[in-house]
Amino acid sequence: MTHSKILVTGAAGYVGGSVLSYLKTLESSSIDAGSVIGAVRSEEQVDALTAARFNVQQVNLSDEQAVAELVLRNEIDVVVHCASGLDRDLVVNLIHALGKRREASGKATYFIHTSGGSAFSEVGGWSNGPTSDTDQIFDLEKALADSMPLRKVDVAVTEEAKSAGVTSYIVVPPMVYGRGLGLWNKLSVCMPLTVRASLSRRAVYTFPQDSVMPAVHVSDLMALYARLLEKIVQNDAPAGGENGYYFAVAHKIHWWPTLDRMAAALHSRGLVQQRSTQMWPNDEEAAEAYGLPGLFVQMIFNSRTEIRSGKAGALGWEPTWTQEDQFLQIIDDEVRDVLELDTGKGSVLNNVNKQLK
Structure with missing residues (x-):
C-alpha cells in the first residue's frame, strides 16, 4: 500500500x-x-x-x-x-x-x-x-x-x-506503564488511579488477593x-x-510488591502517613476512592488476568521491557510523573461513566 x-x-x-x-x-x-x-x-x-x-x-x-x-x-x-x-x-x-x-x-x-x-x-x-x-x-x-x-x-x-x-x-x-510519548496526556491508567486514591486517603491500600497482571x-x-x-x-x-x-503482553507483574514500592515513594514525599500498605476496609470504600464503579475497580486491581502473546513475534515484535524487576525499579518515576502531570481528568473515568449513563 x-x-x-x-x-x-x-x-x-x-x-x-x-x-x-x-x-x-x-x-x-x-x-x-x-x-x-x-x-x-x-x-x-x-x-x-x-x-x-x-x-x-x-x-x-x-x-x-x-x-x-x-x-x-x-x-x-x-x-x-x-x-x-x-x-x-x-x-x-x-x-x-x-x-x-x-x-x-x-x-x-x-x-x-x-x-x-x-x-x-x-x-x-x-x-x-x-x-x-x-x-x-x-x-x-x-x-x-x-x-x-x-x-x-x-x-x-x-x-x-x-x-x-x-x-x-x-x-x-x-x-x-511508562511516561507517554505524546504531547497532551503522558499518563497511563492504573498507576495514576492508584496514586490518586492513595492521596485521597493518605494511605496506600491493597486487596486481600495479590493480583497478577500482564503488563x-x-x-x-x-x-x-x-x-x-x-x-x-x-x-x-x-x-x-x-x-x-x-x-501486547511483555511480562507479568504482582500488585502487592508494586503497592509496597508506591507506598515507600509516597511516604518519602510525606504524602501518606505510613510506609507500609493497608487493607481496604470494604469494596465500597475502594470504589469511592478510585472514582470508578466497583466492578471496574475489581477487574483492574483485584482480579487475575492470564493472557499471553503468541503471535506478535511473527510480526517482528521484540519488547525490551520483559522483566517484572524492570517495572518495579521505576515505580518512583511513575509516582513522580503522576504528581507532576496529573490533571485528575483521566479519559478512563470519562469513558466508563459515559457508558454507564
Missing part, C-alpha cells in the same frame, strides 16, 4: 498520542510520517498539537457524517483507533467510513482497534482460563459478549468490518503498533478479522 494514509484517533490521549509521536519519529520505516493524521476532540488540542508540528484535525467521532467526510477527504486507508474501547458507535462510524473509502478507491482498508486486558479478567466474567491470542478468541468473546462492554465492542469490530469489507485487527494492551511498557506497545502498520503498508498484512487478535 504505497503512500497509505493513516488516521490515529484519540491522538491527545495516552495511547493515541504515543502512537502519533512514535510514528512521527520512527526511523528506517516504510511508514511515511507525513501521511499520519491525528484525530482529536477539541480546538485547544488542535492548536497545541499543530504548534508541535503534528498533523491533527478536530472531529466528533460520534457524528457518522463528519467521520466519513474526514476519512474520504484525507483519503485514509488505515485507522488506528485509540479513542475508546467501550464505545460501539465510534467503531461503527469509523469502519463504515473505511468501507466507503474502499469502494471509492478500490484499495484495501484496515481498522486497528485498541481493546483492553480487562476483557479477559475473571471478575469481568472471562471463564475460559489462561488465554493466548492464538486461540479462537473471537468465538470465545462472542459467547460472553453481553456480560462485558469491552468484549461486546471487540465482537462488533470484527463483524462490522467483515460486513464493510474492511480488514480488522484488535490489539489488546494489558496494564500499560507492557508504553514504548514496547508502540513498537507493536508500528510493526503491524509496517506489515500493512508493505503489502504483507497478516490475517485479520476473527484471526486478527494481538495480545
Whole structure:
C-alpha cells in the first residue's frame, strides 16, 4: 500500500498520542510520517498539537457524517483507533467510513482497534482460563459478549468490518506503564488511579488477593503498533478479522510488591502517613476512592488476568521491557510523573461513566 494514509484517533490521549509521536519519529520505516493524521476532540488540542508540528484535525467521532467526510477527504486507508474501547458507535462510524473509502478507491482498508486486558479478567466474567491470542478468541468473546462492554465492542469490530469489507485487527494492551510519548496526556491508567486514591486517603491500600497482571511498557506497545502498520503498508498484512487478535503482553507483574514500592515513594514525599500498605476496609470504600464503579475497580486491581502473546513475534515484535524487576525499579518515576502531570481528568473515568449513563 504505497503512500497509505493513516488516521490515529484519540491522538491527545495516552495511547493515541504515543502512537502519533512514535510514528512521527520512527526511523528506517516504510511508514511515511507525513501521511499520519491525528484525530482529536477539541480546538485547544488542535492548536497545541499543530504548534508541535503534528498533523491533527478536530472531529466528533460520534457524528457518522463528519467521520466519513474526514476519512474520504484525507483519503485514509488505515485507522488506528485509540479513542475508546467501550464505545460501539465510534467503531461503527469509523469502519463504515473505511468501507466507503474502499469502494471509492478500490484499495484495501484496515481498522486497528485498541481493546483492553480487562476483557479477559475473571471478575469481568472471562471463564475460559489462561488465554493466548492464538486461540479462537473471537468465538470465545462472542459467547460472553453481553456480560462485558469491552468484549461486546471487540465482537462488533470484527463483524462490522467483515460486513464493510474492511480488514480488522484488535490489539489488546494489558496494564500499560511508562511516561507517554505524546504531547497532551503522558499518563497511563492504573498507576495514576492508584496514586490518586492513595492521596485521597493518605494511605496506600491493597486487596486481600495479590493480583497478577500482564503488563507492557508504553514504548514496547508502540513498537507493536508500528510493526503491524509496517506489515500493512508493505503489502504483507497478516490475517485479520476473527484471526486478527494481538495480545501486547511483555511480562507479568504482582500488585502487592508494586503497592509496597508506591507506598515507600509516597511516604518519602510525606504524602501518606505510613510506609507500609493497608487493607481496604470494604469494596465500597475502594470504589469511592478510585472514582470508578466497583466492578471496574475489581477487574483492574483485584482480579487475575492470564493472557499471553503468541503471535506478535511473527510480526517482528521484540519488547525490551520483559522483566517484572524492570517495572518495579521505576515505580518512583511513575509516582513522580503522576504528581507532576496529573490533571485528575483521566479519559478512563470519562469513558466508563459515559457508558454507564
